[in-house]
Amino acid sequence: MTTAAALPHPLLRVLHGLLALGLALAATWLVGTPSPAGAQAVTNWGVESPGPGQVVAGAFTLTGFVEALQDHRVDAVRSRLRRGDQPVGPVRNLQRTGDAPVGPGMRRSTWTTSVDTASLANGTYVVEVSVVSALHPEGSPWQGHQIIIDAPPVAQLETARVTDGDARTVEVRWVRSSAPDLIRYVVQRASGGGEFADVHTATSADATTHVDTTPEHGAYRYRVKVVRSGADGGEREAVSEPHSVDVKPGASGRPEGDGEPSGPLGSRDQDPDGDAAAPGPRRSGTSAPRLSTGSRPGGRARSPNVAAPGNPNSTFEEHLDYGVSPPPVWDSEDLAQGDEGTLTVFDREMSAQNALVPVAGGLVLTLFGLHIVRFLRENPDQAG
Numbered sequence: 001m002t003t004a005a006a007l008p009h010p011l012l013r014v015l016h017g018l019l020a021l022g023l024a025l026a027a028t029w030l031v032g033t034p035s036p037a038g039a040q041a042v043t044n045w046g047v048e049s050p051g052p053g054q055v056v057a058g059a060f061t062l063t064g065f066v067e068a069l070q071d072h073r074v075d076a077v078r079s080r081l082r083r084g085d086q087p088v089g090p091v092r093n094l095q096r097t098g099d100a101p102v103g104p105g106m107r108r109s110t111w112t113t114s115v116d117t118a119s120l121a122n123g124t125y126v127v128e129v130s131v132v133s134a135l136h137p138e139g140s141p142w143q144g145h146q147i148i149i150d151a152p153p154v155a156q157l158e159t160a161r162v163t164d165g166d167a168r169t170v171e172v173r174w175v176r177s178s179a180p181d182l183i184r185y186v187v188q189r190a191s192g193g194g195e196f197a198d199v200h201t202a203t204s205a206d207a208t209t210h211v212d213t214t215p216e217h218g219a220y221r222y223r224v225k226v227v228r229s230g231a232d233g234g235e236r237e238a239v240s241e242p243h244s245v246d247v248k249p250g251a252s253g254r255p256e257g258d259g260e261p262s263g264p265l266g267s268r269d270q271d272p273d274g275d276a277a278a279p280g281p282r283r284s285g286t287s288a289p290r291l292s293t294g295s296r297p298g299g300r301a302r303s304p305n306v307a308a309p310g311n312p313n314s315t316f317e318e319h320l321d322y323g324v325s326p327p328p329v330w331d332s333e334d335l336a337q338g339d340e341g342t343l344t345v346f347d348r349e350m351s352a353q354n355a356l357v358p359v360a361g362g363l364v365l366t367l368f369g370l371h372i373v374r375f376l377r378e379n380p381d382q383a384g
Contacts, residue, residue, distance in 0.1 A: 041072040045131045045143055047079075048110065052145040055231070056117065057152065064094055064111045064129035067102055076132040077111040078139060081125050088120065094129070121181040122150050122231040150231035153179050153238045158208075160222040160243035165250040168214040172200075174224040174240065176208050181229040187212065190221045190242070214247050221245075 044067040050056055064077050077096075081088045094111035102108045111129070128144025130136075156175040163169045172187055187200040187210045200210045214220055223242040230236045 042068040047144040050147045055148040078130045152236045153226040153228040155226040155238040155240040157240040170212045179228040183227040186225040
């Protein structure tokens with residue numbers, strides 16, 4: 001009996017082939033589909049404004065944009081200016097200012113920052129941005145376009161003043177320009193209401209002063225013109241507000257009122273005898289003590305501590321007026337001759353030695369008396 005080999009059913013062969021093809025297609029799709037952190041997470045980024053080729057004449061607001069998946073986080077957007085191949089200034093971090101949907105599962109965010117051009121030379125620059133995210137932790141490639149900076153200079157006159165009216169000299173000062181492409185300063189002068197004419201030119205950026213000599217006395221106006229390079233290679237200029245001066249004879253730059261000072265260091269009222277009059281109110285009444293102005297036998301009086309103006313030995317402190325009247329020295333002799341009820345005041349200049357003389361004399365007399373008493377007690381016969 002012969003046995004035939006079992007062969008697969010034709011239908012099973014077809015099903016096996018279809019299954020293998022499906023598995024291959026599924027594997028290919030899984031490998032090729034981008035993940036949120038894959039190549040399609042951030043689709044586009046760049047500079048929104050200023051637009052390509054736009055001319056800016058001063059500080060401006062830079063706006064960047066990023067288009068990415070809704071669930072993809074953008075950590076930061078950075079910007080920079082570049083002139084040729086060299087970056088200009090520091091890299092800036094922009095601030096997020098808005099979001100808007102741009103398609104299924106996609107959003108567009110905007111980022112802004114302010115750019116100051118005061119320290120930049122006029123010319124053509126490239127402004128560009130870079131995105132920092134999970135896809136580009138170190139920052140995406142820079143993308144942007146060219147803009148043109150063409151700002152005028154700033155001209156500000158600080159002062160114009162007459163320094164010597166007799167010599168007809170006027171000092172003119174202006175604020176230093178911060179433009180790196182400065183060409184020159186020009187000082188201009190106008191007589192009265194006439195036209196301005198150039199009187200001085202300076203090419204150094206640090207020059208801020210000029211001393212001008214007017215042709216004659218009269219009224220003048222001054223201003224300063226600042227010139228810098230333009231973006232097209234030409235010149236850009238600005239003119240300050242004018243300052244008016246009146247040049248007339250006299251030392252206008254010197255303080256007025258030079259003379260001897262008045263007040264405590266000036267002259268004092270003098271009495272007929274030449275002594276300084278004592279400040280303060282006068283005493284009233286007939287029994288008031290009288291100030292002594294000289295030396296008397298009965299007692300010496302000392303005048304107040306005010307030196308005569310012509311005394312070469314007087315000190316600076318003796319001329320000072322502290323606003324306090326010095327205590328008067330009363331004359332004892334005058335007091336003794338005063339009305340009834342007046343008090344006798346001893347001479348304030350009595351020395352300690354003069355005061356001890358009567359005390360010492362009293363002690364000597366007392367000791368002498370004690371010796372006499374002792375002698376009489378010891379010799380009663382002689383006492384009788």
